[in-house]
Amino acid sequence: MTSTADEFSKLNISADWASTAPNLHKNLSLLSSQQVELAKVLIEMGQSHLFQHWAEPGVDDDEKRAFFDQIAKLNSSYPGGLTAYINTARKLLADSKTGKNPYDGFTPSVPSGEVLKYGDDNFVQFEEAGIKDSRKAAFVLVAGGLGERLGYNGIKVALPRETTTGTCFLQHYIESILALQEASCSLAGGNCRADIPLAIMTSDDTHLHTLELLEKNSYFGMKPTQVKLLKQEKVACLDDNEAHLALDPRNKYRIQTKPHGHGDVHSLLYSSGLLKVWHDAGLRWVLFFQDTNGLLFKAIPAALGVSTTKQYHVNSLAVPRKAKEAIGGITKLTHKDGRTMVINVEYNQLDPLLRASGYPDGDVNSETGYSPFPGNINQLIFEIGPYLEELTKTGGAISEFVNPK
Template sequence: MATSAAEELSGLSIGDDWAASCPSLRKNLSILSPDQIELAKILLNEGQSHLFNHWPDPGAEDEKKKGFFDQVARLNSSYPGGLKAYIQNARKLLADSKAGKNPYDGFTPSVPSGEVLTFGDDNFIKLEEAGVREAKNAAFVLVAGGLGERLGYKGIKLALPAETTTGKCFLQQYIESILALQEASCKLAGGQQHMQIPLVIMTSDDTNAPTLKLLESNSYFGMVPSQVKLLKQEKVACLDDNDARLALDPNDKYKIQTKPHGHGDVHALLYSSGMLYHWKSAGRKWVLFFQDTNGLLFKAIPASLGVSATKGYDVNSLAVPRKAKEAIGGITKLTHADGRTMVINVEYNQLDPLLRATGHPDGDVNCETGYSPYPGNINQLILKLDSYIEELGKTRGAIAEFVNPKYKDSSKTSFKSSTRLECMMQDYPKTLPPSANVGFTVMDTWLAYAPVKNNPEDAAKVPKGNPHHSATTGEMAIYRANSLILRKAGVQIADPVNDVFNGQEVEVWPRITWSPMWALIFADVKRKVNDKCFVSQRSTLVINGQNVFLDGLSLDGTLVVNAIDEAEVKVVGSIQNKGWVLKHVDYKDTSFPEEIRMRGFKIEKLEQLEKSYTEPGNFCLSS
C-alpha cells in the first residue's frame, strides 16, 4: 500500500537527513509548515537539538509544538540577523566572559571634547533659543519598557506623578513639554507651516497595553493621536550554558525562556519601522532619546539641542558634573593601539581601573573644578538624523552587546541561573567611524537630572552625600530647580528647610510648578517675573497659562492660577493664607496609595487662592 505524505515525512525519507541527529524532531516534521522546518534547521545547525528531546510522537501536543515555533519565529524576526546571529554572538561573548577578556584591552582613555554650560549666562540663553528654533525639525523617542516594581509601584512608571502638587504624571509632563516646544519653535520660524513634533514610545509586553490606555484615557494629553507611535520591544532567548544552549521555560517545556534585551533595542526598532526615512523626507534633522522618570529633563533639552545644532554633533550625550569614582558612567574618548577611536560611556567601575592601567596611577580623580574630567552620562542622547540613518543602514540597528552570567563557581563552567545578551541605547557610538562628530553637553545636576528609580527602603540605605534617586528626591528636585530658576531671574525665594521623608534627608523648597507653556526656557521666565516678587518657604505656587505675569507678588501660602492663552493675567500684591502643608507618611502604611507612600509625604490642602480665567482679556489678580 502506498505510504501517505505524512508517513513519508515522518519516516526515514531522503529529505529529512538533516534531522537525523534529533529523532524526536524528525518524527514530527509532518506537522510543521515549510517555514517552521526552516527554523528547525537553523536551531539544529546551531546545536539546539535539546529543545526537542521531550517531544512526543505526532498526534500528541501538536498545537503546543506549533506554538513553540510561533515563538521561535518571533525571536528570529525581532533580532538583527535572526536567531543564528544571536546564538553565534552569544557563544563569542560567553567565551570572552569565561576567559576574563577586558573589552577595553588596547584602548587608552582621554577626556573628550564637549560643551560645559552655565545656567542663565548669555551663552546658555543663546543656545536655548537656538534649540527652540531647531525643535520643529526634531523627533522624540521615549524608552519606556519597564514597570515600577523596583519603586514599589505596580503600574507603569510613566503613569507615576512627577510631583504631587498638580499630580501630573511623567508622560503628561513630557507631552506638554513637547507641545510647548512645538508651538514656540513654529512661532520663531515666523509663519512657517505648523509642524507636529512626533513622539515614539518604546514599550514592552509589560507596558504596551497600559501605555496605550494611559494615552487614550487622557486624550493623548493634548497631542494628536497620529503624532504618537508605540513600538513594542520583544524579549530575547535565555542561555543555559557557555555553549549558548537556549533555555526552556521552567514552567512550559514548549516555550523558550526569555528576558529583556535592554533599551539598546530602540535603534533596531526604529530602523525596521521605516520611520527614520519618513522623518527625513519630512525635513527632520534630529532624534532625541530620553528615559521614563527624569522630571527635570526638558529643562535641559532646549540648550542641548542648541549645542547639537551649533556644533553639528552627530551624537550629543547629555551629561552632568561627576565626582571621581561616583557610581555613574563617565563619557570617555577611547583610542586603540590600531588607531580606532570612539567616544562612549564607560561604567564607573571600569573607568578607574582603565585609567590606572594606562599611565594614570591615581585613576579617576577630581580636577581643579572639583569634579572628574569625565562627565557623568545620564542616558539622554541627541542624534543627527542623516548620519544616524547612514549608520543604521550598515548595522540595521544592532548595538554592541554584552553578557553578564552569574557563575556557580570559579571554574566558570555553569551558571547559577540562565543569562542573556543585553545592549544599551548609549552604546550606539561604538560602531561609528572616526570621522563622526561625537560630543557631550554638561549641565548642572540640579537643572537636568533627578531620576526616580529606587524604592524607599533602598534609597534610605544610600550612603550620605550620594543621590537617593527616589520618588521623594525626584519631586523635591523639581521644586528646587523651579525655585532656583526664579531666584536667578530676580525673584526673592526663601531658603529651603531640611526634612526627612522615608529615611531620606532632603531640602524642602517652596512647592513651585508651572506648565511648559508658561516658561519653556529661561528667557520666558525673565520676561514674566520681576525682582519685586517674594515667595516664602512654606508657599505653593502653581501657574497654568501662557500669559501670566508676576509683578510685585508677595506670596505666603498657596496660589493657583489657571488661564487660557488669550487671557493676560498680572499677579500683584500680597497674598497670604494657610496654604498647603506636607504631612509625613510611612511607606509601610498601606492605608495610603502606593504613589504617596513611596514619597513619604502627602499634601494637606488647608487653604488656597485659586483663580481661573476662561475668557479672553486683560486681568489683574491681587488679594
C-alpha cells in the same frame, strides 16, 4: 506530496542530522517548509536539546506548531535572526569566562564637548538655536519598565513628577514637547504647522498601561497621530555558557524569554519604518530620553542647539559627576590602531581602566571639584541622516560604541 527526504535535499540537510534530534525527525511531517527551515537553524546552532522531550506524532501536535510560531517570532525580531543572537551570546559569554577586557588596546582620555552653565549668555544662545530647530526633531521615550524598584507596581511614566500638582512624568514630557513645538513655530514665523512626533518604546509589561494613560487623558494635549507606541519584543533566555536556549520550565514546547535591553529602540525605529518616515518628512534630529528624569527638558533645547550649531552627528548630554560616583562616565577611547570613539564606561570599570592607562590615581576630581569624565544620563541626540544610514548598513543594529563626527 513532498517526502521528508525531499525536504532534506531542498534544505541541504544531511539525514545524519536526524540522529541529533530523533524526536524532531519523527514530527517533521507536521511542519511547514518554513518551519523545517527554522528547525535546520536550531540544529545547526547546537539546539537539539529543545526537542529531547517531544512526544510522538499525534500527541501535542498543536503545541509543536506553536513552538515554531514562537521560534519564527524570535528569529524575526532580532537583527540577523537567532543565528546572530546565539553567535553573539557565545562570544560574549566566552569573553566573560576568560576575563577578556573589552577595552583592551584602548587608551582613555577626557572627551571634548561644550560645558554649559544654566542661564548664562552661552547657554541662552545654544538654547535659542535648539528651540528654533526643534520643529525638525522627533522625540523617543524609552519606557519599557515598571516602577518595582521604587516600590510602585505601575508604569514609571505614570508616577508623579512632583507632589504639588501630581503631574505625572508622561504629561510633563508631552507638555514640554508641545511648548517647544509652539516656541519653534513662533520663531519660524509664517504658516509653521509643525507637529513634533513622539515615539514611546514599551514592553509587554507597559504597553497597554501606557496606551490607557494616554487615551484616558486625551494624549495630554497632543494629537493621537503624533504619538507612536513601539513595543519591544522579548529575546530567548540562555541556559548555560554555551548559549543553549532555555526551555520554559512550565512548558516543554516554549522557549523561556525575557525583555531585551534599551538598545532595542534602534532596531524598532528601523524595522517599523518610522525612522525613514521621519527622514522623508524632512526631520533632522532624533532625541532619546528615559522615563523618569523630570529636569531633562530644562537642558534639551540647549543640547540640541549645540548639535545644530556644531553640526554633530551624535551628541550625548551629560552632568557633572564626582569621582568614583556610581554613575557611568562619558569617556573618549583611542585604540592603538587609530580608532577613536566616545562611550559610557561604567563607574566600576572607569577607575581601573584609568589606572592601567597611566593615571596612577585613577578617577579623581579635578580643580572643579568634579571628575573630568562627566556622568551619563542616557540622553542622546542623533542627526537622522547618518543615523538611518548606519542602521541601514547593519540591518537595524547599532554598535555599543558611539562614534561622534
